[in-house]
Amino acid sequence: MSSIADNIAHLKSTLPSDVTLVAVSKFHPVDTLRQAYDCGVRDFGESRVQELKAKVPSMPADIRWHFIGHLQSNKVRALLPLVSLIHSVDSLELLRCINREAERIGKTVDVLLQLHVAQESTKFGFDVNDCVSLFGSVSFAELTSVRICGVMGMATNTDDEVQIHREFAEIRRIFDTMKQRFFAEADYFNVVSMGMTDDYPIAITEGSNMVRIGSYIFGPRQY
Ligand SMILES: *Cc1c(COP(=O)(O)O)cnc(C)c1O
Numbered sequence: 001m002s003s004i005a006d007n008i009a010h011l012k013s014t015l016p017s018d019v020t021l022v023a024v025s026k027f028h029p030v031d032t033l034r035q036a037y038d039c040g041v042r043d044f045g046e047s048r049v050q051e052l053k054a055k056v057p058s059m060p061a062d063i064r065w066h067f068i069g070h071l072q073s074n075k076v077r078a079l080l081p082l083v084s085l086i087h088s089v090d091s092l093e094l095l096r097c098i099n100r101e102a103e104r105i106g107k108t109v110d111v112l113l114q115l116h117v118a119q120e121s122t123k124f125g126f127d128v129n130d131c132v133s134l135f136g137s138v139s140f141a142e143l144t145s146v147r148i149c150g151v152m153g154m155a156t157n158t159d160d161e162v163q164i165h166r167e168f169a170e171i172r173r174i175f176d177t178m179k180q181r182f183f184a185e186a187d188y189f190n191v192v193s194m195g196m197t198d199d200y201p202i203a204i205t206e207g208s209n210m211v212r213i214g215s216y217i218f219g220p221r222q223y
Pocket of ligand 1: 024068195213214
């Protein structure tokens, strides 16, 4: 079995230099995360607030923590002080809630809008029409404590590579449209988070610049 260091070295040698690697460390203990940290990884992804909260104090302070799981409104308050980017904003209500809490603590919170393009009905997120109406709306202009930095999306879990290509291309296309129409002047709107262990090479071909990789680095998760 190859080591975490080998896996990271291999990823780093194959990822284009403008693609950020987020090491998805959910369900792995902090000593495992530490090995990745020692290889230079500074971006870690977690999907549960409780788990993130438990890990942060045991890890170095220069880590950028990414939240990638489904986020419930009642967990937002606990999450905000810890996180540097929330990938999984999947509704206007949640965006409003994050804005309210961010305002309360005097912080501007960086978020990505999670787009829904995959076939599975279980996947949360915005579709194109939601995005267009969101940015056109008055209520959006009032959200001054969140900074929308781009989009996140997942492809359908399938062996059909044509379909995976198509879905990632769709996410990228929505990003480009949003950039052109609403964020042309905003340098911070520049993140396309897509690609996991099984599909990240395809995601990169289709224009991802942030990949979220867990099993490839750490091996299977112990639930
Ligand atoms: C778990 C998870 C990942 C990482 O998945 P792997 O297949 O282990 O690379 C990426 N993104 C999200 C949203 C996840 O929940």
